[in-house]
Each structure stands twice: as structure tokens, then as C-alpha cells.
Amino acid sequence: MSFEENVLIGLEVHCQLTNLKTKLFCGCSSDYRGKEPNSNVCVICLGHPGSLPKPNKGAIEYAIMTGLALNSTINSRTSFYRKNYFYVDMSKNFQISMYETNGSAAICTGGYLDINVGAKKKRIRITRIQLEEDPAKLVHIGPIDLSPYTLVDYNRAGMALLEVVTEPDLSSPREARVFLQKLRSILEHIGAFDGGLEGAMRCDANVSVEGGARVEIKNISSFKEVERALSYEISRQAAMIKKGERVVRETRHWDEIRKVTISLREKEEEYDYRYFPEPDIVPLHITPDYVEQIRAKMPELPDARADRFVKEYGIPAYDAQVLTSEKALADFFEECVRIYRDPKTVSNWIMSDLLGVLHEKGMEIQESKITPKALAEMLQLIKEGTISGKIGKIILPEIVETGKMPSQVVKEKGMERIADREIIERVVEEVFAENIKAVDDALTDSNAVNYLIGQVMRKTKAKGDPKLVNEIVRERLERVKKRR
8 A cells, every 4th residue: 555545635725816906894994914903904804782784795705716626516505604612713602604404405516626746637526615704813922832922913804714624535744835836826726816915825734644533733833734644644643643642633743943843732623613694694595596696707717728839839749838827927938929939949048047046046937027028128129139048047036136137237237249250250269278188088989079169168158159169269279180
């Protein structure tokens, strides 16, 4: 039995509908980030007595769109319920959420999302999709288990949360990360949220090893951390089982600093929440006509866009999958191709160089200052021979950080291509004089020829015209050969 067959992972993904202007049940702004603590609140999102919540129509539409994108059933009747227990982060001590019971269901049930992990394709079943309000943000001083006190900021309370719950069909941390990346791309494409915002997509992961007890890891904040948290928790449970210890069903916290999970509490059962219907919100009736109206507004989704990239631009399927993994990245690629009409070259530079720089700097494409126009200009400079590809790689990080146009960076740094034959001949003369053995070897060994060419490029700081350098080095070798 393989390692993956011993592991069951299910995800509860919470996505803030940040592209809505207001919260789920009130008129408070959804743009709460950066505001003074507890300033973006009202009597409704704080749950004052007598206040009346009213569902945000846009949130309902986004939930239905998500259901359509994930092949789910859109239910004709859904209701909001009060989920009760002591919430430190909910001033009213309950959360308004959808709930499945007799005569009512979550807004969407069932469905699936296909993911690719390497060459393997896997179908992940969806349990349900529902709407609920986000709790407040808790701020701890240091690690959660060592913090002397907790601060509460209610600015986030009441934000529209879309919850997507999967069946335990995932069997590795890598699969979980790929699933989350693809789900994020779908939600970005339908316009539901900006996945680059802090806290816009959070995840609770349920994991069990070898049929043991299910452990929930709460509020993991990023794809990378989900993968790390699951890897740690799987190793922790496996080690306990190996020693004959019992894994208890509990809720744990992922400490991103110490890279460990910490026990918070025993896992609650459904009855602990004492669900009952929200009396201030009538049940929602969703007609087939309404669903079809929303279906008609559905944009192109990532899989369809990736297929189009392969057909329209002639790039490999793998490239297309990576480029459509984020809407902003796919948009960047298409705009760049519109300006510089060589899709494969654009794809190569984005995949191998631009994404590498972004990863190194810990940025997403929308956080950087590079524009499609700037990348297109750089590729044009390389094509014209004004700069070499190596120079392009050197200046790319500065373009990403500053947003300067490549021509400006090249001019400021004096990196224009050297195409003057006389200058390059002098450099070749120096290299031949300094590398006598390599010159001897180059008369019979093509690798040594490439070494000499590389030395000329190093001396010209990669500014020498590669074609001209190659030509002059080989001419000089021929003259040496004739003299001997």
C-alpha cells in the first residue's frame, strides 16, 4: 500500500467575496483592510438587538456561479441558520450560515473539480457550497498558545464568505495545493474575489492517516502553508500510530513560525452548534430561470481558457495550465501576446524567467510593477539584437521591482549591445592571449570553442553581439590553425 493510499484529506475552503462592495448582510464596506480597528462596523454586523440582516444579492449570484463552475446541483430552496456556540470573534455569539436539514439545503450540493498532479488526472468531489458571514479577526501577541491576551478587530466581521467543502478524496499535501490553486483561479475568473489579498482565501484541512481519527487544522492562510501543515500533520499522526499511540479527534492550529500544529480543542460535533433557523431572513427560493440567467453571464473558465491557449497560440498544454492557474497571469500573457506576436517566446519568458523572479521576491504578478508592455518591449529589444537574452535576464528583476521600461534600464546601465567589429576583435585578442591552452583545445574540441566564446561574452558583460562574437572567434581560430 502506498503512502498516498494511507491518507485521507478533505478541505473546507473559505473565500471572501472581496469584489462585492458590501458585507453579506449589511451595508458596511467590504474594503476593510488597512482601516482603523473596529471602525468598519455597524449594528447589523455587530448583531445589536433589533437589527435586521438582509442577504447580499451579489453573494447569492457568485455562489450559484461557483456551483455551475464546479458541476454542482443548484438547490431550489436554501435557508440561513444560526450556528451557536461561544465565538470570541463574533460579538453576538452565533454565526449566520447555511445548513442542510429537512426541507432545506446549502445553495449548491455535489459536483466535482478535476485536477492534474504531474501526468495524473484526479476528480475531487464537492460536498456542498454555501454562504456564511466571516468572523472578526483575532490578533495574538506571538504564538497563539503563548499569547498573554487576544485583541479582536471586528472590521472583517460580516464579510461574505463562500465555503466550498470537499469529500476526503485528496491523498497528499501536493494534491491539496493543486486543488486550491485551481479553485482560486475559477473564483478569480468568475469575478468573485481577488485571491492576492491577505486572508481572502483560507482553508481548514481535515486529515486522517491509516483510518485513524480525523484531525482538523484551522485557518491555514496560503497554498504553501496548506502543503506544509498537512505534511507536518501526516508525519505527526504516522509517528504516533507507529508508536502505538492513539490519535484523538481534535482541532489544531498551524503555527507558521514554528512550522508545527498545536492542539486547540476537541473537535466539536454538529449538535454542539445548536443550529436553528435565522428568524430574520426568509428562506431563499431559486428558480430554474434565475439559474439560467446567471449561467448566461458565466465567463470563460480556466480549463476552457487553457484549451483555447493551446489551439489559438500553439503553446504546450502544460504551459497553458500554468498560465491559467491565476487569472492575472493569464491576462498578462494575453496582453503581452497582443503587443509582441510570438506566443511561444512570451510563454517561455513568463514560465522560466518572470515566474522565477516573482517566486524569488515572494510576489504575485499583480503585486509586481512589470507590465505586459514592458515585457513585450524587452523581447523586441532581444529580437532586434539591441540586447542579448542574457542581458534581458539581468534587467528583468529591476523591471519587476520598479516598473521601468527595459529601454530605460538598458540606457541607464549602459547595457546596449556591442556590435562594433573592431571592439569585439580587441576583446577576442585578449581572451586568446589569456587562454592559450583553451585555444589549443578549441582547434579540435567544440566545447573549448564555446568556452572561448563565453569568455568574450564575460569580458563584454554579456553586451557583445552573440552572432558577431561567434563569427570572430571562429575566424581567429582558423587563422591560428593556418599558422600551424
